[in-house]
Amino acid sequence: MPLLEIQNLSVSFLTAGGQFKAVDGVTLNVEPGDIVSIVGESGSGKSVAMLALMGLLPWTATVTADVLRFDGKDMLTMDKKTRRSIVGSEMTMIFQEPMTSLNPCFTVGFQLTESLKVHKNMDRRACNARALELLELVGIPEPQKRLSAFPHQLSGGMSQRVMIAMAISCNPRLLIADEPTTALDVTIQAQILDLLLKLQKEQDMSLILITHDMGVVAETAERVVVQYAGQQVEKQEVRGLFSNPHHPYTSALLASLPERSQARKLPSIPGVVPGQFDRPEGCLFSPRCSFATELCRTTPPKVASHEMGRALCHYPLAEGLPVGHPENREAAA
Amino acid sequence: MITFLLRKLGVLIPTFFGVTLVAFIFIRLLPGDPVLLMAGERGMSEERHTALMKEYGFDRPVWEQYLSYIGDLAQGDLGKSIITKKPVTKEFFTLFPATIELSLCAIIIAVFIGLPAGMIAATRRGSVFDHTVMAGALTGYSMPIFWWGLLLIIFFSGILGWTPVSGRISLLYYFEPVTGFMLIDSLMSGQEGAFSSALSHLILPAIVLGTIPLAVIARQTRSAMLEVLGEDYVRTAKAKGLGPGRVIGLHALRNAMIPVITVIGLQVGVLFAGAILTETIFSWPGIGKWMVDSISRRDYPSVQGGLLLIAAVVMMVNLVVDLLYGLINPQIRHTE
Ligand SMILES: Nc1ncnc2c1ncn2[C@@H]1O[C@H](COP(=O)(O)OP(=O)(O)OP(=O)(O)O)[C@@H](O)[C@H]1O
Ligand SMILES: [Mg+2]
Numbered sequence: 326m327p328l329l330e331i332q333n334l335s336v337s338f339l340t341a342g343g344q345f346k347a348v349d350g351v352t353l354n355v356e357p358g359d360i361v362s363i364v365g366e367s368g369s370g371k372s373v374a375m376l377a378l379m380g381l382l383p384w385t386a387t388v389t390a391d392v393l394r395f396d397g398k399d400m401l402t403m404d405k406k407t408r409r410s411i412v413g414s415e416m417t418m419i420f421q422e423p424m425t426s427l428n429p430c431f432t433v434g435f436q437l438t439e440s441l442k443v444h445k446n447m448d449r450r451a452c453n454a455r456a457l458e459l460l461e462l463v464g465i466p467e468p469q470k471r472l473s474a475f476p477h478q479l480s481g482g483m484s485q486r487v488m489i490a491m492a493i494s495c496n497p498r499l500l501i502a503d504e505p506t507t508a509l510d511v512t513i514q515a516q517i518l519d520l521l522l523k524l525q526k527e528q529d530m531s532l533i534l535i536t537h538d539m540g541v542v543a544e545t546a547e548r549v550v551v552q553y554a555g556q557q558v559e560k561q562e563v564r565g566l567f568s569n570p571h572h573p574y575t576s577a578l579l580a581s582l583p584e585r586s587q588a589r590k591l592p593s594i595p596g597v598v599p600g601q602f603d604r605p606e607g608c609l610f611s612p613r614c615s616f617a618t619e620l621c622r623t624t625p626p627k628v629a630s631h632e633m634g635r636a637l638c639h640y641p642l643a644e645g646l647p648v649g650h651p652e653n654r655e656a657a658a
Numbered sequence: 659m660i661t662f663l664l665r666k667l668g669v670l671i672p673t674f675f676g677v678t679l680v681a682f683i684f685i686r687l688l689p690g691d692p693v694l695l696m697a698g699e700r701g702m703s704e705e706r707h708t709a710l711m712k713e714y715g716f717d718r719p720v721w722e723q724y725l726s727y728i729g730d731l732a733q734g735d736l737g738k739s740i741i742t743k744k745p746v747t748k749e750f751f752t753l754f755p756a757t758i759e760l761s762l763c764a765i766i767i768a769v770f771i772g773l774p775a776g777m778i779a780a781t782r783r784g785s786v787f788d789h790t791v792m793a794g795a796l797t798g799y800s801m802p803i804f805w806w807g808l809l810l811i812i813f814f815s816g817i818l819g820w821t822p823v824s825g826r827i828s829l830l831y832y833f834e835p836v837t838g839f840m841l842i843d844s845l846m847s848g849q850e851g852a853f854s855s856a857l858s859h860l861i862l863p864a865i866v867l868g869t870i871p872l873a874v875i876a877r878q879t880r881s882a883m884l885e886v887l888g889e890d891y892v893r894t895a896k897a898k899g900l901g902p903g904r905v906i907g908l909h910a911l912r913n914a915m916i917p918v919i920t921v922i923g924l925q926v927g928v929l930f931a932g933a934i935l936t937e938t939i940f941s942w943p944g945i946g947k948w949m950v951d952s953i954s955r956r957d958y959p960s961v962q963g964g965l966l967l968i969a970a971v972v973m974m975v976n977l978v979v980d981l982l983y984g985l986i987n988p989q990i991r992h993t994e
Contacts, residue, residue, distance in 0.1 A: 406901075413900070430986065431909075439898055
């Protein structure tokens with residue numbers, strides 16, 4: 326039984342300009358011990374999808390799904406209290422901006438032990454001991470001293486380590502890391518990633534890693550979901566994704582990796598992710614796709630087979646060539 | 659912490675001198691002098707007037723009067739009232755508890771209603787409750803104290819006959835002041851009905867005086883709360899699976915309190931200003947009424963001394979607020 330089952334998850338926001346669908350039909354299964362990566366450019370709804378799962382979206386959001394199950398328990402129908410007993414204990418999340426994610430008014434120790442008090446009913450001594458253990462686990466020097474420190478006395482990397490310690494404090498089954506390294510220095514980024522992978526293995530938890538860095542995906546994940554403008558456009562094993570991407574968007578993302586590029590100038594994908602007011606009809610990627618035809622611009626594509634990476638494309642790529650494309654041009658064109 | 663205090667004091671001392679100067683000049687700018695006003699409608703001969711002015715030392719050049727006033731001040735002497743002949747300090751401290759009692763009740767009403775109202779309005783942004791609170795706050799804020807006071811008196815005292823119109827307690831009761839706070843003294847006196855009499859005298863003026871601070875606190879709490887509720891750390895608190903009580907009442911509130919505390923502190927000055935009007939409307943024997951009476955009698959020493967002491971109290975409260983501010987906001991405490 327999968328630990329996490331999501332089928333057809335959609336989120337729309339009530340905005341001044343009407344409803345805006347930020348996540349559209351996301352489907353995802355995570356097995357115990359899995360590492361799944363969700364990639365995509367800024368604005369493709371990666372955070373929103375996971376925040377919806379955690380129940381952290383503001384009231385302007387409407388969340389719908391066919392199935393939303395964690396550990397066999399239906400998260401759609403459960404009451405708020407039951408949900409809160411899972412969120413923060415069995416299913417936890419760390420965020421993009423470590424510096425603002427810690428409460429400036431409370432000490433590290435207080436914030437670190439809060440989940441333990443609430444979920445595990447631990448007394449103060451036990452909490453303190455566990456907090457020390459956690460800080461050591463995430464590699465914070467002088468943990469005893471750090472317990473009484475306030476967040477503004479910590480660097481970004483330290484803050485993220487504290488966030489990680491908080492997230493794993495109750496031994497979660499699933500950790501969602503939302504771009505945990507985006508706001509950090511390059512040298513720190515690698516350390517934090519290593520730490521997450523180490524903890525994933527030691528604690529035997531599942532990890533969903535959100536990123537827009539294909540390099541990170543290559544180093545860490547087992548399975549990859551590529552998301553674009555709220556839709557999942559491709560799902561594959563890491564190896565397959567890198568050697569044989571099936572969606573033109575994935576292929577373009579890979580082409581913009583520095584180490585994969587032969588040209589002197591880095592190729593980039595022209596244009597940006599469509600926002601609320603410039604969503605095209607048909608395929609959402611069509612305005613930026615080099616293979617787009619009239620069909621792509623007018624008709625939303627269907628999901629391709631499992632062998633074709635469930636690509637959301639009229640002409641999914643096979644070995645770089647668009648299958649069924651009228652001109653059947655080369656991918657390099 | 660010590661340097662923090664010293665720096666605050668460094669600002670306070672010049673402010674203090676400013677207040678002495680302003681109070682001194684202001685009262686002398688008003689037409690008429692204490693001697694003339696004492697004589698009243700009977701009038702007074704030119705020679706007697708000159709003699710009396712000389713006796714009080716008001717014939718000397720103004721700067722000389724100021725210097726001698728500062729000289730006395732340096733020795734802790736605020737002078738004697740021209741009218742009652744009692745030391746200004748003594749008068750002040752006899753009347754001060756009445757004003758404190760009134761102001762304290764006013765601020766308690768303001769905080770205990772304004773804070774929750776602002777909090778709930780923020781968490782239910784756009785709801786009927788939110789709109790009601792905001793409309794109420796705007797009305798309360800723009801309500802002239804005089805008019806509002808009279809309105810309440812007409813309704814509760816006149817039409818309903820629930821509350822008395824003036825004073826601190828019914829004339830039926832008498833006991834020696836111990837603390838100076840009527841609510842406490844009446845309780846300690848053990849006289850039946852004394853406490854409820856004191857309370858019924860206090861309630862209307864306290865509401866009138868508390869209205870503007872209440873409006874300000876409710877609005878400030880709402881906007882601070884709205885800002886804080888969108889912060890990442892509030893999302894983190896929710897992500898821990900904490901209930902709304904902890905998320906809003908602890909994580910959000912603690913941060914929202916930082917600007918609110920400052921505003922509450924600033925309301926102390928507003929309270930004293932409002933106390934002058936409120937005490938006059940309700941004949942409340944406190945500092946405000948004393949100041950108004952002293953000004954109209956041109957009781958120079960009382961006005962000078964009274965203003966100075968009021969300023970001192972306001973500054974002290976602001977200092978306490980600054981300290982509190984540091985206590986809740988660790989960022990301030992550590993960078994000082
Ligand atoms: N509270 C909200 N109200 C309205 N729209 C929102 C809200 N939160 C997010 N969105 C919109 O939803 C879309 C997806 O946002 P999301 O934060 O999930 O992107 P992302 O893939 O995580 O990007 P990034 O890499 O920048 O984190 C964006 O267009 C964003 O503007
Ligand atoms: Mg994001």
